[in-house]
Amino acid sequence: MTPSGLSGDFALIGMAESDVGIVPEKSPRELCVQVTLDAVRDAGLTLKDVDGLITCNAFAEPILYHAEAVAEYLGWQPRHCVSVSTGGGTTFMALNMAAAAIAAGMANTVVVAMADSLRSFMTREQAMVVQSSSGHPHYEQPYGPTVPAYYALIARAHMHQYGTTEAHFAEAAVSCRAWASQHPKAQMRDPISVNDVLNSRAIADPLKVLDCSLVSDGGAAVVITRKDRALDRPHNPVYMLGYGEGHAYEHISQASDLTTSAAVQSGAAAYAQAGLAPLDIDLLQLYDCFTPALLIQIEDLGFCEKGAGGDWLASGISKPGGSKPLNTHGGMLSYCHPGNPGAMFGLTEAITQLRGNAGERQLEHVSTALCHAQGGIMSSHASLILGREC
Amino acid sequence: MGKPIPRPTPTEKPFYDGCARHELQLQHCQHCAHVLFYPRTLCDHCSSENLIWQVASGLGTIASYTVVRRSVSSDYEAPYVIALIDLVEGPRMMSQIIDVDPDTLAVGLPVSVDFAAWSEDITLPVFRLQPAARVEGD
Numbered sequence: 146m147t148p149s150g151l152s153g154d155f156a157l158i159g160m161a162e163s164d165v166g167i168v169p170e171k172s173p174r175e176l177c178v179q180v181t182l183d184a185v186r187d188a189g190l191t192l193k194d195v196d197g198l199i200t201c202n203a204f205a206e207p208i209l210y211h212a213e214a215v216a217e218y219l220g221w222q223p224r225h226c227v228s229v230s231t232g233g234g235t236t237f238m239a240l241n242m243a244a245a246a247i248a249a250g251m252a253n254t255v256v257v258a259m260a261d262s263l264r265s266f267m268t269r270e271q272a273m274v275v276q277s278s279s280g281h282p283h284y285e286q287p288y289g290p291t292v293p294a295y296y297a298l299i300a301r302a303h304m305h306q307y308g309t310t311e312a313h314f315a316e317a318a319v320s321c322r323a324w325a326s327q328h329p330k331a332q333m334r335d336p337i338s339v340n341d342v343l344n345s346r347a348i349a350d351p352l353k354v355l356d357c358s359l360v361s362d363g364g365a366a367v368v369i370t371r372k373d374r375a376l377d378r379p380h381n382p383v384y385m386l387g388y389g390e391g392h393a394y395e396h397i398s399q400a401s402d403l404t405t406s407a408a409v410q411s412g413a414a415a416y417a418q419a420g421l422a423p424l425d426i427d428l429l430q431l432y433d434c435f436t437p438a439l440l441i442q443i444e445d446l447g448f449c450e451k452g453a454g455g456d457w458l459a460s461g462i463s464k465p466g467g468s469k470p471l472n473t474h475g476g477m478l479s480y481c482h483p484g485n486p487g488a489m490f491g492l493t494e495a496i497t498q499l500r501g502n503a504g505e506r507q508l509e510h511v512s513t514a515l516c517h518a519q520g521g522i523m524s525s526h527a528s529l530i531l532g533r534e535c
Numbered sequence: 536m537g538k539p540i541p542r543p544t545p546t547e548k549p550f551y552d553g554c555a556r557h558e559l560q561l562q563h564c565q566h567c568a569h570v571l572f573y574p575r576t577l578c579d580h581c582s583s584e585n586l587i588w589q590v591a592s593g594l595g596t597i598a599s600y601t602v603v604r605r606s607v608s609s610d611y612e613a614p615y616v617i618a619l620i621d622l623v624e625g626p627r628m629m630s631q632i633i634d635v636d637p638d639t640l641a642v643g644l645p646v647s648v649d650f651a652a653w654s655e656d657i658t659l660p661v662f663r664l665q666p667a668a669r670v671e672g673d
Contacts, residue, residue: 297601
């Protein structure tokens with residue numbers, strides 16, 4: 146739960162994204178600097194009004210003191226300044242740490258900023274190797290697993306246990322692409338069919354290239370403060386209503402359950418704090434690094450019975466016009482995925498929708514959003530429920 | 536870049552020494568009877584440090600598997616099979632299944648351990664499908 150234990154005590158008052166996709170003009174550090182400043186300006190503030198910065202390191206430009214280097218580049222001396230890294234789960238864990246810092250009096254207003262450039266500042270092989278280095282150095286990596294292979298192990302187990310099919314996984318990619326086709330910034334916008342996914346290049350059976358998220362450049366940042374400081378800003382605040390984490394293991398070969406994740410625990414904690422249930426969630430922004438991960442989160446976060454994620458996706462409920470819109474920017478499968486910052490774009494899209502600023506893809510009725518991220522190989526999970534009202 | 540090759544710690548040395556002798560060595564907790572993998576200084580079930588090494592049967596079943604079609608780096612030649620193996624002693628481990636037609640793989644099939652030299656100094660456990668039960672009189 147968020148630090149005060151009270152739902153709605155913290156609000157997001159600013160946000161920014163860089164260009165996304167293929168962005169060779171700026172280094173990861175420069176993208177992080179840019180989105181930090183843009184998010185502060187979006188909140189109607191200057192750097193002098195902000196006293197906290199939390200960042201995440203970049204694979205393509207690792208810096209020992211990352212947050213300090215970003216602040217230094219801006220000529221800024223925030224009194225709270227730290228970088229955190231919990232893989233893909235970093236986004237919401239960092240946001241909760243920002244709320245904790247504010248609750249503890251360590252800062253009043255904090256920027257959470259992340260950027261990386263896996264596409265333009267690394268070779269394909271470097272990007273593959275650096276990501277697969279999450280595997281155990283002695284008991285996994287020597288066998289040559291790739292990150293898609295880790296998720297393929299999960300996919301195969303789900304198929305065996307629940308009768309899920311490759312077409313079910315493909316539905317996740319089709320749904321995300323349908324939303325991306327409505328987003329002018331999305332890296333991949335051409336609509337795709339289930340057959341397109343099934344016939345795409347094999348990567349690690351049963352996963353094909355269209356089951357895998359993109360390799361991108363990009364960054365995003367948000368500004369968080371206490372709710373009493375959130376009024377009279379340029380944009381309506383978006384409130385943190387509930388938060389939860391779940392940590393099951395680090396390495397997939399140590400998972401006691403391949404098909405049910407600690408999203409069960411993170412989701413339950415977030416729902417409890419928000420006083421909401423899956424039925425009450427208007428917008429889902431989930432972590433679609435690979436299609437099976439998305440399918441399992443839908444189940445573990447309570448949107449359908451366990452094992453029924455494939456049928457839920459195939460029903461079209463998550464696509465444009467459906468009653469449970471999912472990853473309305475296109476997700477990491479189609480919008481962009483620069484590595485650890487991936488879930489930041491699910492967050493900025495949720496804020497955009499809750500502000501009512503999503504243009505052509507704006508949802509008609511959206512007062513709550515569930516954002517979810519995970520680190521490792523479905524290892525650690527963070528669920529965040531946002532709302533227009535506190 | 537070169538394959539990642541384990542550099543065993545003192546705790547892990549009995550495991551890799553076993554591999555070199557073509558024995559799969561597992562730690563057994565003398566306090567709670569839990570069987571551990573990977574090697575640790577203490578039991579991940581009860582935290583006891585009273586562990587002994589014993590040779591495992593080398594038998595297990597496939598918990599899940601994937602055929603890697605795009606290798607992690609040029610040091611690995613695709614396709615190859617990565618699997619999670621449930622050992623009959625209890626622990627699960629990642630490994631490769633070697634010399635197999637991928638179309639014959641399935642979750643739950645029995646496998647047995649073999650050993651493969653990974654570098655001059657390091658030998659690792661790999662697995663093979665157990666031959667189908669012989670038909671009587673075959």
